[in-house]
Amino acid sequence: MSEKPDRKAARATADLVAREANVSRVAVSRAFNPNASLKPEKRDRILKVARELNYTPDMAARALVTRRSHLVGMIVPDVCSPWESQEIDALTTALQAEGFATLLFKAKADFSMDPMLLTYMRGFNPDSVIAFTENIEPAVLSSFLDRAVPIYVIYDDADAFSGKASETLYDRLLVRQKDGIEQAVALLQGYGVRRIAYLGGKKQSLANTERERMIAQVLADRGMAPPVTVPGDYTYDTAYRSTLDLFRVGSGADAIFAANDVGAFGAIDALRHELGLSVPDDVKVVGFDDIPQAHWKSYNLTTVRIDLDDRVRALVRLILRRLKTPDADPLVETLTTRLVVRGTVG
Amino acid sequence: MSEKPDRKAARATADLVAREANVSRVAVSRAFNPNASLKPEKRDRILKVARELNYTPDMAARALVTRRSHLVGMIVPDVCSPWESQEIDALTTALQAEGFATLLFKAKADFSMDPMLLTYMRGFNPDSVIAFTENIEPAVLSSFLDRAVPIYVIYDDADAFSGKASETLYDRLLVRQKDGIEQAVALLQGYGVRRIAYLGGKKQSLANTERERMIAQVLADRGMAPPVTVPGDYTYDTAYRSTLDLFRVGSGADAIFAANDVGAFGAIDALRHELGLSVPDDVKVVGFDDIPQAHWKSYNLTTVRIDLDDRVRALVRLILRRLKTPDADPLVETLTTRLVVRGTVG
DNA sequence: CTTAACAATGAACACGCTTTCATTTTTGTC
DNA sequence: GACAAAAATGAAAGCGTGTTCATTGTTAAG
Structure with a gap:
């Protein structure tokens, strides 16, 4: 230093x-x-x-007259989360290549945003805002929209959304979570699983709500029992404790579908190291995301993969398009998900 | 969106x-x-x-006249690394509370910085720059120094540095790595370990070089055999492969001291899941950092802890002091390290 | 060689704000 | 109530850049 x-x-x-x-x-x-x-x-x-x-144009002066800061604001509740840090990394790389710098802000742990923070952030005049926080307040949204700043709230859109772009005012990233969930449930059913527990994520998370709803739907479609819902918050520790609670009560679950990979790790460790159960022999486990740690040998997790590269590419495409042609029609990018089979089910 | x-x-x-x-x-x-x-x-x-x-002062206009952008640049090679993402998170939180926003840039994977990137970054006039990239080029440094921007290069200073602040021109964060290393080696020796392998980090990393040097020194002081050095790059996959190589050759090592926790995970998995060896019975493993994953039950890693809170607090203290009183004398903040004993040694 | 078309140029203004500095208003003291 | 000291105020200047717009220099066409 x-x-x-x-x-x-x-x-x-x-x-x-x-x-x-x-x-x-x-x-x-x-x-x-x-x-x-x-x-x-x-x-x-x-x-x-x-x-x-050693001269470089002053971006502040330039921004003042061009009305383009070349800054993209990112609001993140937890930079340490593997999934989010991957996204930050990839987005920053992609945007950097296009001449935009990442302006990073921390949201509150409960996924909400401090209004003061947002006010402060607005002062920097980001050309676009990407929120990893899902329960963004309408007031906050409109405060940015007044300045015509495109905002991207990152969560996985419901399949319920028909895909007709003309019906929405906004650019959207549509992740077909159902695809991967159907593959996962089919695999579990093939191994004779009868009762699946859903280990949830943060209650305020829309992605979590959607996943839960969709798993229930897929199970119903296949004539299986409805899922046992176990509280979680995307963290290892909570997943660990919730899994202990679940099996000490004796719920009869023979598979756990976790809302994210980290939660799946917590469940696996609770089963193996504290409950003395075998994964996958006694209980099968499926995760969600396919973070790099999922292939670590200690876990070797079967999980529903959301392809990060595709996702970031789509997002950058939307953002750059909106920045270059602010008045273009809203566009919908669609991604699929697919099951990655490893060792926690077979 | x-x-x-x-x-x-x-x-x-x-x-x-x-x-x-x-x-x-x-x-x-x-x-x-x-x-x-x-x-x-x-x-x-x-x-x-x-x-x-709905008015907020325009930071760009304000920066133009006050010559304070209220931006702190961070240059990071890999946002996904647990240790780095923790630091980014904590620093961003702390600086945000003081009214500074984080400007995030990705360095190249080899820890070096693209000169173009730096030039670009300079345009934003950050009030300070924190580099997680250790082999920062002198030319790059001076290009910022010309503008009197305090730069903090984050790595763990050698104990060799005497601590006399007057002898240096710069603020420094001094991490006494030797403290924890001595505790770790003492513990290993107590369990009868005779031959320790050092599983290295990125070659370009100064922290890595220091750790290796210091482990060798501590072993020598205690009359133990010099460490077997195993190549690594801080990643799980490389650590995994290097560990396989090491034990297939039959080096006689009965303990592995990894340059970081993630590397230790790779080593543990290679030992347990591919070499059929027991940790800690056959081989003991010690890591470095104490990231949150270190207490996950599958690893339960004994590791040398660098307290993140202390570290960030010290860093923020240095930065804010320098921003408020640019002409203050250089200051040295000293941190210690200590061994956290878990299940991979006993 | 002339004229039209076009590329290149620089003076002046604007962007939104902070900061002197000289002026006016308020406060405190005898 | 009078005076000095302190606090509050607004006009004007300037921070470093991009962008008209009118002008000059250059090329192409006739």
Whole structure:
């Protein structure tokens, strides 16, 4: 870590570059704006001088006049969650390549957003906002919408949504969770499973609600017993305790469908290391997400995969399109899910 | 996700608020600047009008004149790494509370930084830069230092550094890694371990180099055989493969000291699930970091803990102090490490 | 060679805010 | 109630850039 003793350090401005290169300040601006017309040799000379002077256009000044901050705000409840950190990583990489920087904010643990935080965030004028927090308040939404900032709330849309883009005002990312869930349930049924427990995620999470609803629906379609619902919050520790509670009561469940992979890990460890049960012999376990840890040998988790690359690509496509053509018609991107079979079911 | 159909959406400015509240624009500015002198009732009235108009000061405009962007740049090679994501999360939370927003950038996988990226980043004028990338290039450093931006390169300083602040130009975070390493080696020796393998991290990582050097030193001090060094890169998969290689060759190692917890997980899984060895009966394993996953029952890892809270607190203290008093003398914050005993040694 | 069309150029303005600085109002003291 | 000191106020200047718009320099067509 370090710091410059000399505080005088004047940063180079476009004016200085212009003077040094014997051109007008406007020419310097044009040199850094690829689609502006400027004689090539002149541009080269300016860029050379700029490099020597260690000059970079000031984004703040630029944002002030262009009304584009080149910032994309991300609101995240828990950066440590493997699934979210993957998304942050991938989105940041993709947006960075397009010239946008990630502005990171922490939401409150209960997935809600501090109104103060949002007000503060608005001050930075992000060109777009991506919220990993699902229960975003309408007031907050409209406060951004007043400034015509496209907001992307990341959660997995219900299949119930028909897919007719014209029916909605917004861009949407539609994740067909049912596809993977059907494959998972079919596999479990094939192994003779009779009673499935659903180990939930955060109550406020829409993705969680949808998953629960859809699992119930698929079970009903196949003539199976409705799921036993076990409380969870996407964390290992809660999943661990809930699993203990479930089996000490003796619910008769012979399979656990977890709302996310981390929860599945907690369930597996409770079963194996505290209840003395075997996975998959006594109890089968299926997760959701397919995070990198799912293939770790200690878990080797069978799970419903949401392809991160596809997901991020679709999201970036939506965002960039909206930024470039703000008045374009709302678009719906659809993703599917599929079961990845590993060792916790067979 | 959503977008406002109406693009006109004029954002409220200080001028508008001033007109609406029958005051001068200067008064509005003062209302939002706590230490400016303004009659309390007047301030209240202004803030009320501002709230009604949904007004927030524009940070870009503010930054332009105050020369403070209230942005802290973070350069991260891998957001998904549990240890790094923890740090990002904690730092963002702490800085957010102090009114700073996190500007996130991805470094290249080899821990180096793309010069273009840095140039781009400089354009945002971060008030400070925190680099999780350890082999930061001097040219890059000085390009920021020219603007008197304090840079914090996060790695664990050698104990070799005497702690005399006057001898360095920079603020430093000194992590006494040796403390925990000594405890770990003592424990291993107590269990009769004779030959320790060091499962390394990324070659470019200074923390890794330091850890290796210090383990060798502690072993020598205790009259033990020098460590067998096994190549690694902080990832699970590499650790897994390296461990297989090590034991198939038959190195005679009866303990593995991993450069980080994730690497330790890979080693444990290779030993248990592929080599048919027992941890801790056949081979003892010690990790480094104490990430949350370390207490998961499948691993239950004995590891050298670097207290994240202490670490972040110290870092935030350094950063804020430097931002408030840029000319203050360089300061050194010292942290210790300690062994957390769980199930992979006893 | 002339004229029209076009590319290149720079002066001036705007973006939204903070900060002097000189002025006015309020407060405190005898 | 008079004076000095302190607090409150607003006009104007400026932060570093992009963008008209009118002007100049250059090329293409006739």
